[in-house]
Amino acid sequence: MGRGVSTVARTRPPLVDCDIHNELWPGALRPYLPQRWREYDETYGGRADGGTSYPKGSPRAARADAWPPSGRPPGGDLDFMRAQHLDPYDIRYGVLNCLTTACRQQNPDYAAALCRAVNEWQVAEWLEKEPRLRAGIVVPYEDPQLAAQEIDRAAAHPGFVQVLLLVRTDEPLGRRRYTPIFEAAVRHGLPVGIHFGGGRGRNPLTASGWPSFYIEDHTAMAQAFQAQVVSMVVEGLFERFPALRVVLIEGGFGWLPSLVWRMDKHWARLRDEVGHLTRPPSEYVREHLWVTTQPIEEPPDPRHLLGVLDEMGGVDRVMFSTDYPHWDFDDPDRAIRARLDPDDRARILGGNAMALYGLP
Amino acid sequence: MGRGVSTVARTRPPLVDCDIHNELWPGALRPYLPQRWREYDETYGGRADGGTSYPKGSPRAARADAWPPSGRPPGGDLDFMRAQHLDPYDIRYGVLNCLTTACRQQNPDYAAALCRAVNEWQVAEWLEKEPRLRAGIVVPYEDPQLAAQEIDRAAAHPGFVQVLLLVRTDEPLGRRRYTPIFEAAVRHGLPVGIHFGGGRGRNPLTASGWPSFYIEDHTAMAQAFQAQVVSMVVEGLFERFPALRVVLIEGGFGWLPSLVWRMDKHWARLRDEVGHLTRPPSEYVREHLWVTTQPIEEPPDPRHLLGVLDEMGGVDRVMFSTDYPHWDFDDPDRAIRARLDPDDRARILGGNAMALYGLP
Numbered sequence: 078m079g080r081g082v083s084t085v086a087r088t089r090p091p092l093v094d095c096d097i098h099n100e101l102w103p104g105a106l107r108p109y110l111p112q113r114w115r116e117y118d119e120t121y122g123g124r125a126d127g128g129t130s131y132p133k134g135s136p137r138a139a140r141a142d143a144w145p146p147s148g149r150p151p152g153g154d155l156d157f158m159r160a161q162h163l164d165p166y167d168i169r170y171g172v173l174n175c176l177t178t179a180c181r182q183q184n185p186d187y188a189a190a191l192c193r194a195v196n197e198w199q200v201a202e203w204l205e206k207e208p209r210l211r212a213g214i215v216v217p218y219e220d221p222q223l224a225a226q227e228i229d230r231a232a233a234h235p236g237f238v239q240v241l242l243l244v245r246t247d248e249p250l251g252r253r254r255y256t257p258i259f260e261a262a263v264r265h266g267l268p269v270g271i272h273f274g275g276g277r278g279r280n281p282l283t284a285s286g287w288p289s290f291y292i293e294d295h296t297a298m299a300q301a302f303q304a305q306v307v308s309m310v311v312e313g314l315f316e317r318f319p320a321l322r323v324v325l326i327e328g329g330f331g332w333l334p335s336l337v338w339r340m341d342k343h344w345a346r347l348r349d350e351v352g353h354l355t356r357p358p359s360e361y362v363r364e365h366l367w368v369t370t371q372p373i374e375e376p377p378d379p380r381h382l383l384g385v386l387d388e389m390g391g392v393d394r395v396m397f398s399t400d401y402p403h404w405d406f407d408d409p410d411r412a413i414r415a416r417l418d419p420d421d422r423a424r425i426l427g428g429n430a431m432a433l434y435g436l437p
Numbered sequence: 438m439g440r441g442v443s444t445v446a447r448t449r450p451p452l453v454d455c456d457i458h459n460e461l462w463p464g465a466l467r468p469y470l471p472q473r474w475r476e477y478d479e480t481y482g483g484r485a486d487g488g489t490s491y492p493k494g495s496p497r498a499a500r501a502d503a504w505p506p507s508g509r510p511p512g513g514d515l516d517f518m519r520a521q522h523l524d525p526y527d528i529r530y531g532v533l534n535c536l537t538t539a540c541r542q543q544n545p546d547y548a549a550a551l552c553r554a555v556n557e558w559q560v561a562e563w564l565e566k567e568p569r570l571r572a573g574i575v576v577p578y579e580d581p582q583l584a585a586q587e588i589d590r591a592a593a594h595p596g597f598v599q600v601l602l603l604v605r606t607d608e609p610l611g612r613r614r615y616t617p618i619f620e621a622a623v624r625h626g627l628p629v630g631i632h633f634g635g636g637r638g639r640n641p642l643t644a645s646g647w648p649s650f651y652i653e654d655h656t657a658m659a660q661a662f663q664a665q666v667v668s669m670v671v672e673g674l675f676e677r678f679p680a681l682r683v684v685l686i687e688g689g690f691g692w693l694p695s696l697v698w699r700m701d702k703h704w705a706r707l708r709d710e711v712g713h714l715t716r717p718p719s720e721y722v723r724e725h726l727w728v729t730t731q732p733i734e735e736p737p738d739p740r741h742l743l744g745v746l747d748e749m750g751g752v753d754r755v756m757f758s759t760d761y762p763h764w765d766f767d768d769p770d771r772a773i774r775a776r777l778d779p780d781d782r783a784r785i786l787g788g789n790a791m792a793l794y795g796l797p
Contacts, residue, residue, distance in 0.1 A: 248646040249653070279646065283664030284657065286608045286640045289672060291710055292703045293609070296667045297644065299699060300660040304643030307656045312649060329699060334741065335691020338734035339659060343652045346765065350651055359737075374698035376748065377719075381694065384744040388736065405706065 090423035093430035096398035100152035109194035143402030173212040188217035204236030213241030225261035232265035243275025251312030273327035302328035313353040331374035334388035369398035379415035450783035453790035456758035460512035469554035503762030533572040548577035564596030573601030585621035592625035603635025611672030633687035662688035673713040691734035694748035729758035731767040739775035
């Protein structure tokens with residue numbers, strides 16, 4: 078805050094933060110909601126059971142120091158975000174992933190109206206005001222037709238660089254009901270970002286039911302990502318959409334190599350079940366999936382991180398993210414302790430994201 | 438079949454197969470079931486929804502060549518198991534993990550009666566007849582009190598070397614309701630083996646619901662193991678039972694290092710939620726968990742398997758298994774392509790299991 082660009086930042090390659098959370102402040106959507114849904118909102122409100130976030134008292138799991146003096150919630154004040162995050166770390170571009178229950182409301186038309194309002198708010202309050210920011214299109218993903226309509230509408234604004242889903246969907250994302258979302262994303266040349274979170278109480282967080290502790294929830298989320306990767310690959314989503322690019326945001330990636338080995342092994346023996354796949358699962362993963370770094374699994378021996386990157390076939394699918402302003406924020410000046418080749422580090426910190434999102 | 442001990446086997450260190458499946462043949466349990474439950478079985482039969490196994494037509498997912506000429510099911514004929522598996526591979530010891538729906542019947546008393554009958558059948562038909570075999574105690578694990586009673590009863594036979602659970606339980610295994618099972622296992626100095634499979638339709642296989650394909654089921658099972666590891670560690674099971682040893686059977690282990698890194702990272706920041714833990718999660722895993730090899734994730738580059746073993750802190754928790762007679766059998770003469778140090782290979786092939794199970 079108030080401090081200038083740090084020495085580290087000045088000698089660093091261009092930084093792209095692929096996971097910043099802009100936050101709705103109370104009443105933020107009112108100007109963007111049609112009268113019908115404003116009334117619905119006031120009368121009924123939302124129904125979207127998805128558990129609590131941490132820390133409970135703080136909206137959107139925010140860092141203690143991220144409350145702006147304006148009284149807005151953390152992530153809800155652009156000037157403060159500039160002063161606390163974009164300026165001091167000299168962030169070239171930041172991708173906003175607005176987390177809101179709009180995308181998973183039980184009432185599909187209400188969900189669609191809220192998502193549209195969120196996206197209009199993102200354009201007016203963020204993208205039009207700050208050239209360093211880009212954003213994900215928030216969509217009512219459990220009604221894929223309505224989601225596709227919102228993608229078609231919002232994609233016209235150049236500030237939107239991806240479609241944003243949350244990882245805990247009602248069904249695995251490769252299943253056919255979600256096809257319209259991926260179809261629309263490909264139609265507009267947008268990657269699909271899948272972010273930590275979501276859920277509407279239909280599916281327990283683990284294959285053995287609900288765990289007791291928040292730590293377990295947070296750890297189990299990586300398993301939800303694994304399930305989505307398997308589903309997208311095995312259902313043949315990347316056969317149907319060869320141009321589709323998917324970004325896994327805030328899911329880690331230390332689990333990815335062994336998951337791919339397991340899928341390839343099964344595919345080698347059971348490929349007759351999935352004749353729609355023409356190549357080993359590893360190839361779809363290698364070509365179509367990107368991951369963000371935060372929360373990077375931190376092996377006690379930093380060499381092991383290099384091992385994971387080697388198993389992934391290199392660093393070209395790994396993109397830096399901070400998760401600002403959340404409690405488990407990764408500091409750009411200190412993240413990734415492993416001794417990376419300088420070119421590899423530059424690609425992770427910005428190059429890969431600039432290529433994927435087409436940033437100038 | 439009929440062939441003698443292979444050249445490879447003769448020059449190999451002692452082999453312990455930690456996952457052999459003995460199979461109930463039709464009517465096998467009749468002599469061991471009390472009249473009441475024999476009648477129940479004939480009148481009502483079992484109710485234990487848990488999906489199908491592969492290949493569908495073959496009980497217990499068996500290899501095509503594993504059908505004994507006697508007409509018994511694969512894994513159901515001791516002489517044939519000797520001739521096809523124990524003798525030619527010169528297996529010093531084999532641990533039987535009998536897969537049956539007995540352990541997860543909806544009627545708890547029926548489940549307990551069936552499990553007791555299964556264990557009596559294991560003693561009479563397998564352990565008493567073949568000194569190379571050991572077995573897991575099958576228990577009605579969704580009624581932990583009844584399960585503990587069966588452990589107390591069966592543990593008297595020295596052929597039982599572990600308590601056998603299936604990984605897809607109704608609730609995560611660290612939750613307090615399962616305490617009596619672990620208490621009983623520790624009381625008798627027995628490890629608890631957790632095997633691939635199970636489930637009664639309560640929990641979808643993934644955090645995003647039911648996937649479409651068998652390949653996805655088989656891949657997702659590794660996520661069920663991850664959830665159980667997290668639950669056992671985070672609930673403090675190993676604080677409550679410092680002598681408890683747990684074996685993950687047929688769950689792979691390529692996912693274990695990154696899971697541990699993730700847990701340690703969360704614990705470092707959120708330990709106030711779980712004050713009952715006195716050490717980082719990694720230490721509980723390192724001390725209390727064992728894994729079996731089949732189905733080992735097979736990286737295209739065998740060096741990567743060495744990397745995973747290095748991340749696990751060495752090979753002393755890894756135990757060889759074939760999964761005989763199932764379709765995805767690992768041949769002892771060909772499994773583990775990576776160039777292991779000969780001592781390490783010997784420990785994986787037999788030494789670790791002999792130490793864990795106290796085999797002479």
